[in-house]
């Protein structure tokens with residue numbers, strides 16, 4: 001029996017479907033797209049890191065990720081300037097790859113403060129660790145501050161360590177392996193001059 005028509009047979013519909021999935025992924029921790037892999041170059045080494053998709057702006061093609069200022073990636077990404085995000089939903093056999101420019105926001109600007117204000121206390125504790133992430137330790141140790149023990153001092157330290165990353169997509173590639181295999185490329189180009197095409201999967 002031939003495969004059902006799929007949204008990936010229509011470039012415009014496919015684009016809507018993909019961005020709706022991304023929005024759902026951003027909103028729902030149970031959605032596979034909530035946990036993309038961020039890739040960037042550290043020198044010549046491509047580094048993949050699982051991250052949380054914290055926010056999304058479709059018109060700006062912008063993906064928001066949060067990180068700790070003391071992490072290696074916070075030192076490397078401002079130099080790397082380019083990064084990609086890879087999303088995979090096994091239930092839908094759907095892979096999305098976003099390639100673009102990445103920046104770490106100036107922590108004094110209002111945007112970082114707004115993003116911080118939206119986080120719950122449990123999430124804020126992530127940034128209150130007393131030992132810098134990546135520090136070698138002679139034995140395993142708990143470095144996280146339990147949420148019930150968070151003092152004003154811990155909270156101030158966490159806020160200081162909190163950073164927002166914005167990846168602005170230049171290209172979005174879609175691969176759907178459910179039913180007929182479909183591969184699509186959306187090239188966002190300059191000033192919204194979007195080009196879309198199917199590619200051989």
Ligand SMILES: Cc1cc2nc3c(=O)[nH]c(=O)nc-3n(C[C@H](O)[C@H](O)[C@H](O)COP(=O)(O)O)c2cc1C
Pocket residue numbers: 035049050051052053065066067068071072073074133134
């Ligand atoms: C499920 C999961 C979610 C994660 N989310 C983030 C995140 O949103 N931001 C982040 O910086 N690291 C996140 N991490 C940790 C990174 O993958 C990485 O291990 C860590 O940031 C250390 O990276 P570094 O090399 O920059 O020190 C997450 C890890 C897992 C397993």
